[in-house]
Amino acid sequence: MIFLQVIAGGLLIGAVYALFSAGLTLVWGMMNVINFAHGEFVMLGMYVAFWAYTLMHAGPAGFSALAAVLLFMLGVFVYLLLIRHVMRGPMLAQILSTFGLLLFLRYAAYWAFSANFVTLPEGLFGPSLNVGGILLSAPKLVGGVVALLLTLGIHLLLTRTAVGSQILAVAEDRQAAMLMGIRPDRMQALAWGLAGASAGIAGALIATFFPISPTVGESLALIAFVVVTLGGFGSVPGAMLAGLIVGLIESLSAYYFGPVYQDVFVYGLFVLILWVRPHGLLGKA
Amino acid sequence: MKKLMLIAGAVTMGLGLACGATAADTVKIGVIMPLSGNSGNAGKSAVAALEIAAQIINEAHPEMKNLPLAAGAGLPNLGGAKIELVVADHQGNPSEGQNQTLRLITQEHVVAMLGSYHSNVSFTATAIAERYGIPFIIGDSVAANITGRGFQWVFRTTPIASDFANNYMEFLSDLKKEGHPVGNIAVVFENTDYGTSVAGTVREAAKAHGLNIVADITYNANGADVSPQVIQLKEKKPDAIIFISYTSDAILYMKTMKNLDYLPRVVIGDDSGFSDPAFITAVGDIAQGSINRSAWDVGPKGSTTYLINEMYTKKTGHGLDDTSGRNMQALFVLAEAINRAGSTKPEAIQKALRETDLKPAQLMMGYKGVKFDQTGQNTLAATYLIQLFGKDYIAVWPPAKAQHKLAYPFKGWK
Numbered sequence A: 001m002i003f004l005q006v007i008a009g010g011l012l013i014g015a016v017y018a019l020f021s022a023g024l025t026l027v028w029g030m031m032n033v034i035n036f037a038h039g040e041f042v043m044l045g046m047y048v049a050f051w052a053y054t055l056m057h058a059g060p061a062g063f064s065a066l067a068a069v070l071l072f073m074l075g076v077f078v079y080l081l082l083i084r085h086v087m088r089g090p091m092l093a094q095i096l097s098t099f100g101l102l103l104f105l106r107y108a109a110y111w112a113f114s115a116n117f118v119t120l121p122e123g124l125f126g127p128s129l130n131v132g133g134i135l136l137s138a139p140k141l142v143g144g145v146v147a148l149l150l151t152l153g154i155h156l157l158l159t160r161t162a163v164g165s166q167i168l169a170v171a172e173d174r175q176a177a178m179l180m181g182i183r184p185d186r187m188q189a190l191a192w193g194l195a196g197a198s199a200g201i202a203g204a205l206i207a208t209f210f211p212i213s214p215t216v217g218e219s220l221a222l223i224a225f226v227v228v229t230l231g232g233f234g235s236v237p238g239a240m241l242a243g244l245i246v247g248l249i250e251s252l253s254a255y256y257f258g259p260v261y262q263d264v265f266v267y268g269l270f271v272l273i274l275w276v277r278p279h280g281l282l283g284k285a
Numbered sequence B: 001m002k003k004l005m006l007i008a009g010a011v012t013m014g015l016g017l018a019c020g021a022t023a024a025d026t027v028k029i030g031v032i033m034p035l036s037g038n039s040g041n042a043g044k045s046a047v048a049a050l051e052i053a054a055q056i057i058n059e060a061h062p063e064m065k066n067l068p069l070a071a072g073a074g075l076p077n078l079g080g081a082k083i084e085l086v087v088a089d090h091q092g093n094p095s096e097g098q099n100q101t102l103r104l105i106t107q108e109h110v111v112a113m114l115g116s117y118h119s120n121v122s123f124t125a126t127a128i129a130e131r132y133g134i135p136f137i138i139g140d141s142v143a144a145n146i147t148g149r150g151f152q153w154v155f156r157t158t159p160i161a162s163d164f165a166n167n168y169m170e171f172l173s174d175l176k177k178e179g180h181p182v183g184n185i186a187v188v189f190e191n192t193d194y195g196t197s198v199a200g201t202v203r204e205a206a207k208a209h210g211l212n213i214v215a216d217i218t219y220n221a222n223g224a225d226v227s228p229q230v231i232q233l234k235e236k237k238p239d240a241i242i243f244i245s246y247t248s249d250a251i252l253y254m255k256t257m258k259n260l261d262y263l264p265r266v267v268i269g270d271d272s273g274f275s276d277p278a279f280i281t282a283v284g285d286i287a288q289g290s291i292n293r294s295a296w297d298v299g300p301k302g303s304t305t306y307l308i309n310e311m312y313t314k315k316t317g318h319g320l321d322d323t324s325g326r327n328m329q330a331l332f333v334l335a336e337a338i339n340r341a342g343s344t345k346p347e348a349i350q351k352a353l354r355e356t357d358l359k360p361a362q363l364m365m366g367y368k369g370v371k372f373d374q375t376g377q378n379t380l381a382a383t384y385l386i387q388l389f390g391k392d393y394i395a396v397w398p399p400a401k402a403q404h405k406l407a408y409p410f411k412g413w414k
Helices: A002-031 A038-056 A060-086 A091-113 A138-160 A162-172 A174-179 A184-206 A216-231 A236-257 A259-276 B002-023 B040-058 B094-106 B119-132 B161-177 B193-208 B227-236 B247-259 B277-286 B304-316 B322-341 B346-354
Strands: A129-131 A134-136 B026-033 B082-089 B112-115 B136-138 B154-156 B184-190 B212-219 B240-244 B266-269 B291-294 B384-389 B392-397
Touching: A002 A038, A002 A134, A002 A138, A002 A162, A002 A184, A002 A216, A002 A236, A002 B227, A038 A060, A038 A091, A038 A184, A038 A216, A060 A091, A060 A184, A134 A138, A138 A162, A138 A184, A138 A236, A162 A174, A162 A184, A174 A184, A216 A236, A216 A259, A236 A259, A236 B227, A259 B212, B026 B040, B026 B094, B026 B322, B040 B082, B040 B304, B040 B322, B082 B094, B094 B112, B094 B119, B112 B119, B112 B322, B119 B136, B119 B154, B136 B322, B161 B193, B161 B240, B161 B266, B161 B291, B161 B384, B184 B193, B184 B227, B193 B212, B193 B240, B212 B227, B227 B247, B247 B277, B291 B392, B322 B346
Parallel strands: B026 B082, B026 B112, B112 B136, B136 B154, B184 B212, B184 B240, B240 B266, B266 B291
Antiparallel strands: A129 A134, B291 B384, B384 B392
16 A cells, blocks of 8 residues: 555656656757756746736636746747747857756746745645545646646647647758748747746646745756656657656655665666667657 | 045044044954845844844843843943944855954954854854954854864854754653653654754764654755655654754645645654744644744743843844844853953953853743853753744743643644
8 A cells, every 4th residue: 555655656746747847848859959947937837826826816727827828928938039049059059048048037036036935825726635545646636637638738739730740840850841831930939839838837736736936946857857858859748758757766766765865766767768768768769 | 645545544543543432431242144145134133133132231121130231231340331242244154254253353352252143154263263362152053063173262052953952852751751652753854964964963862862763764855755755754653753854845744744644743843944934834724733943932921031022123123033032142141251250351251151150040042051061062052842833833842931832742734
């Protein structure tokens, strides 16, 4: 029973990692740009949820939707004002520009919200679910289901719709896509918007159980990079799978060997899998 | 340029004369605190508290007559001399702490030093005071290594980690006398300097009191999930848990305990995360009955501590906190020694400090007294234990100082 509880806990936090990583892998896969500021996008999504709840008493569905819309706009905005221009520069400029964006957003948040922790009230999604004696935290469960739906949604969008094909075409060959009458700027702005929206939803849902502060991106972003790499660059289902695996390994190693050793196992496996499959679990060679 | 230098010279001389004129009837005490940087707020609160302490000593406050020197004005054995604080900002920087200490001693000619919030600043600044033979009293820095370096001029009034750990164990022993089980305890601590060092002293104290540690869990305070740790605790069933945690992890523990429906009998939080106002706003409702430490308690209406808190609140707009209170206490102890010495000569003050023997009734903080050992550490330092009722922590231990009866077991969200 204890064993199952540990497994359940691992899968739940894994689903949260997957939720967190979906937007990151999207930008990476669509544009070959590493968005170091992704964790800060999620942090802003958390603050949107907090303020929407505090000022307007919005419920979880309401503040998640609001966070998605606002962060979609931020994503488009960031693409048009920053990324579009640095894409023409060397690789290093791209990396450093999103890193600069990370610092800018983090310290702007310090200035606007102060370093103090704030939280959404306990139990917005009700008490834990008891499934045959195994307790499942309600907010993490909701986060897990949404992560699954989001992953599925993005996957279907990319593989089954015309817009998705256009985004992928731009990712594949910008020049060729232009010759086919696709406007790459519009598609890439859309990809950034989608990445922002999924970061916003992730932030809003994570805020229901995690304390909010300007540095929260730090706690989760590193693991998100592991998840994205492990899952395969740009593969949204891969990020889902990798998130669950990382959560499970963290949970089991923390329980059996102690929480300070969990990183040894996570990164050990990370190196091992990349050694065998350099493109990640579901990544294309 | 020449003219400018002339003016500067004249101003400097004027200042020098002014200082010389007041030196006879004031006792200058150097204070170094962080007034800027990350801990600027804490430093400013401490300085405001020290100013209140100086005011209580310098003016007649017969209503606080249990505090030495409060009833009369000034230091009677020095002809009613007033305490004058010379405050400097060390910015949380150990080398700046040394520079400012050097300046206060050599240029301001302070007769004693007080400081300095950050343990690492106290560590370096005391070395300067030691070299110049000026007493340095420490009100709030708790790192163990500040005393015990063979220094002759360092005196520390505050309780340190080993005092807190012993208080926790004495508290648990008291619970045992009442028939509650306390034999098995768990220590859950974050894995940096703070957590590991406090956990180490807790382990020693537990051993000395014959308590068994059944779960010894170290974790990363930045981690996203604490479920495995809570499952482990749930399985080991300790009688009491001591958390040595920062804010976000303390909040996550409480939330996760609720989610996994785990209600231990006793939850003790070692200050830090449990004292952050954000902790009470975030999880106060589900952490009812958490026990924390503080050597400061406002006390009943009309008591000396209550009056001090009133003066302080009037000055700053917020109530006195534990850290600022411990600094105030240090200044009272220092002033009492200077008065007893009847002199501002450093050797005389040092001798008087070594002979200090204050009783609990003469103090504003919850120490069992003030008496320094060979290393300069106060051997009677202690702390109250406070418990969360609603949105406030209220003193529940030791029984003699309790403002509220201890609620047992931990109520959590029930």
